[in-house]
Amino acid sequence: MSTNYADDSLMLHTDLYQINMAESYWADGIHERKAVFDLYFRKLPFGNGYAIYAGLERALAYLNDFRFTESDIGYLRDELGYREDFLAYLADLRFTGDVYSMAEGEVVFGNEPLIRVEAPLIQAQLIETALLNIINYQTLIATKASRIKQVVKGDVVMEFGSRRAQELDAAIWGARASVIGGVEATSNVRAGKLFGIPVAGTHAHSMVQAYESEYEAFHAYARRHKDCVFLVDTYDTLKIGVPTAIRVAKELGDKINFLGIRLDSGDIAYLSKESRRMLDEAGFPEAKIIVSNDLDEYTIMNLHLQGAKVDQWGIGTKLITAYDQPALGAVYKLVSVENSRGEMEDRIKISSSAEKVTTPGVKKVYRIIDRENGKSEGDYITLADEEPEKEQRLKLFHPVHTFISKFVTNFDAVNLHTQVVRDGELVYELPTLDEIVEFSHARLDLFWDEYKRSLNPEEYPVDLSQKCWDNKMRNIHEVRERIHDFELHEKEAE
Numbered sequence: 001m002s003t004n005y006a007d008d009s010l011m012l013h014t015d016l017y018q019i020n021m022a023e024s025y026w027a028d029g030i031h032e033r034k035a036v037f038d039l040y041f042r043k044l045p046f047g048n049g050y051a052i053y054a055g056l057e058r059a060l061a062y063l064n065d066f067r068f069t070e071s072d073i074g075y076l077r078d079e080l081g082y083r084e085d086f087l088a089y090l091a092d093l094r095f096t097g098d099v100y101s102m103a104e105g106e107v108v109f110g111n112e113p114l115i116r117v118e119a120p121l122i123q124a125q126l127i128e129t130a131l132l133n134i135i136n137y138q139t140l141i142a143t144k145a146s147r148i149k150q151v152v153k154g155d156v157v158m159e160f161g162s163r164r165a166q167e168l169d170a171a172i173w174g175a176r177a178s179v180i181g182g183v184e185a186t187s188n189v190r191a192g193k194l195f196g197i198p199v200a201g202t203h204a205h206s207m208v209q210a211y212e213s214e215y216e217a218f219h220a221y222a223r224r225h226k227d228c229v230f231l232v233d234t235y236d237t238l239k240i241g242v243p244t245a246i247r248v249a250k251e252l253g254d255k256i257n258f259l260g261i262r263l264d265s266g267d268i269a270y271l272s273k274e275s276r277r278m279l280d281e282a283g284f285p286e287a288k289i290i291v292s293n294d295l296d297e298y299t300i301m302n303l304h305l306q307g308a309k310v311d312q313w314g315i316g317t318k319l320i321t322a323y324d325q326p327a328l329g330a331v332y333k334l335v336s337v338e339n340s341r342g343e344m345e346d347r348i349k350i351s352s353s354a355e356k357v358t359t360p361g362v363k364k365v366y367r368i369i370d371r372e373n374g375k376s377e378g379d380y381i382t383l384a385d386e387e388p389e390k391e392q393r394l395k396l397f398h399p400v401h402t403f404i405s406k407f408v409t410n411f412d413a414v415n416l417h418t419q420v421v422r423d424g425e426l427v428y429e430l431p432t433l434d435e436i437v438e439f440s441h442a443r444l445d446l447f448w449d450e451y452k453r454s455l456n457p458e459e460y461p462v463d464l465s466q467k468c469w470d471n472k473m474r475n476i477h478e479v480r481e482r483i484h485d486f487e488l489h490e491k492e493a494e
């Protein structure tokens, strides 16, 4: 990365207020108190019925490099005026906490902790912004990719978005997240190099323009590349493009692998059907039709309805920018903190909207899987000391509309959290990207299709255990009492 600082780090990739809070904690001597934060999103994106969790690998790399560098400290001193005593403390600060997380590629839902951080308050606070930045984006893109994959059925999808992504990092990590969501390949060569993602591509209109004619351009491409996909829409798809692709493919015969053609404009349904007919009649029934041009799951669905003859989809802008919902909205909330006597105390954030009230306490997330049909019945959030895996019967009830409930028996309760960092050290063997993709596919099989359809999916239950719910109600009650006492006190003071 080009920067004026040889030792630049991600430590200042945070909001100013995190450092200001950190300074106050430190000055008051509460910075080492243990704090527990949950990272979660509230609402599934794109109206989808599930999300695909992505970003863990980068989040762990970030925690591993948690260390203010000389230039970080210099900037805080020289430009922002932080005092020497605090800066000396920051210079020696390392991440020493514990982190629990879902596995990357997991199928996840709203209001369940994807990550739980248990760390000295100052550390847990300082990492909020970067963690959210990473998980919000990657989970959003993996989910968009998965949504697109549900719609294309078995067709191959290639991620073509680098040129439209929100800058370089988004292109690279978005390509990786797309693959976690099920996309088969990316056009971004660096993403291929960094993550081992298959890279794929055709050629651009500029090549046809540069050689002036399709005939020259296709031949030029074929002279240096055995695998050939010809872009046929530069001048006129059906009059020149497809006939020229066929002509060149016939002329070169076995000298090339004529893989197919790409369409990038016009009426894709009509042009793909006509192109298919022409290729078949010319003796190329195996040649694939690849399409691109501002595609997303809605256009693809509509093209299917029109009987478009498409084999592979190249998707750029609308995938890499999560065009119809550019943010996931994941949050990072304090749920428990050590008090002056060294005991953990749960903390809650109240809101006028029930969905926004946080769920206090150190929690675990279980997936309740029906042993008979192997499908998931719901996710079940418990307090840390609960063991639903040992229960015979569980009551699952909606955390807001509590009258919606059901009992489950004959189930497996699978703990979705794994400890990934202990005392600041990575204690988790990072899976390869292939393993993540395979895991994610397998996890999707746990869910009925009703949760996976792209339009108006069924709402998958994410419920609180009775104990967790009671604890939340107790905390709400305590806050209400405190507000009441405060009001009384104010009135008396008047």
Ligand SMILES: Nc1ncnc2c1ncn2[C@@H]1O[C@H](COP(=O)(O)OP(=O)(O)OP(=O)(O)O)[C@@H](O)[C@H]1O
Residues within 6 Å of the ligand: 264, 265, 266, 267, 268, 269, 270, 292, 293, 294, 295, 299, 302, 303, 306
């Ligand atoms: N048969 C179709 N049904 C529905 N949408 C289609 C169909 N064919 C193409 N589209 C979509 O309609 C949009 C058409 O884009 P646009 O108006 O840019 O036209 P274009 O012919 O591609 O022109 P350009 O050469 O500027 O790309 C794209 O998003 C494309 O994916």
Ligand SMILES: O=P(O)(O)OC[C@H]1O[C@H](OP(=O)(O)OP(=O)(O)O)[C@H](O)[C@@H]1O
Residues within 6 Å of the ligand: 160, 161, 163, 164, 203, 204, 205, 206, 264, 292, 293, 294, 295, 314, 315, 316, 317, 318
């Ligand atoms: O439409 P998207 O989903 O974003 O997919 C990426 C687009 O990028 C290219 O177009 P561009 O006009 O940039 O270059 P080109 O001349 O190679 O078509 C390509 O042809 C796709 O249309």
Ligand SMILES: O=C(O)c1cccnc1
Residues within 6 Å of the ligand: 160, 161, 187, 200, 201, 202, 203, 204, 262, 292, 314, 316
């Ligand atoms: O290889 C392609 O066809 C490609 C790559 C990036 C963007 N659009 C198309």
